[in-house]
Amino acid sequence: MTKKRQEGAKPATKIFSAIFFLAGLAVLALVGISLGKETYRKKQIQKEIEGLQTEIQKMNQENSELSNLISYFSSREFQEKEAREKLNLQKEDEKMIVLRKEIEAQKVEESSAPEQNDQAATDQSPNWQKWLRFFFK
Numbered sequence: 001m002t003k004k005r006q007e008g009a010k011p012a013t014k015i016f017s018a019i020f021f022l023a024g025l026a027v028l029a030l031v032g033i034s035l036g037k038e039t040y041r042k043k044q045i046q047k048e049i050e051g052l053q054t055e056i057q058k059m060n061q062e063n064s065e066l067s068n069l070i071s072y073f074s075s076r077e078f079q080e081k082e083a084r085e086k087l088n089l090q091k092e093d094e095k096m097i098v099l100r101k102e103i104e105a106q107k108v109e110e111s112s113a114p115e116q117n118d119q120a121a122t123d124q125s126p127n128w129q130k131w132l133r134f135f136f137k
């Protein structure tokens with residue numbers, strides 16, 4: 001009698017086992033898919049965190065550079081330098097000598113300008129001959 005029960009229950013047990021196996025497989029697939037999605041999401045968040053950390057480092061470096069500039073601009077040396085250059089101020093016991101390069105450059109140009117004008121005025125040859133002389137002289 002026990003054999004009959006086992007033989008009679010066998011097809012029902014097979015069906016139940018197959019359904020249970022498929023349900024377990026479906027649950028396992030869903031868990032795998034959600035695990036993959038979470039892993040991908042975690043990687044994306046990690047990349048974003050790294051990008052923000054590099055941006056923070058850049059901002060900190062820029063902030064330190066700006067604070068260095070602020071301290072330099074508020075220093076006594078910078079204020080004296082700016083007063084000398086822009087306001088033409090000097091200390092009480094100081095004497096200033098100004099040398100101008102523009103005046104010397106103008107004198108040199110004035111002395112060479114008449115020579116160039118004389119050459120251009122006297123040379124009445126065609127332009128192509130001037131080019132030939134320029135390249136092959």
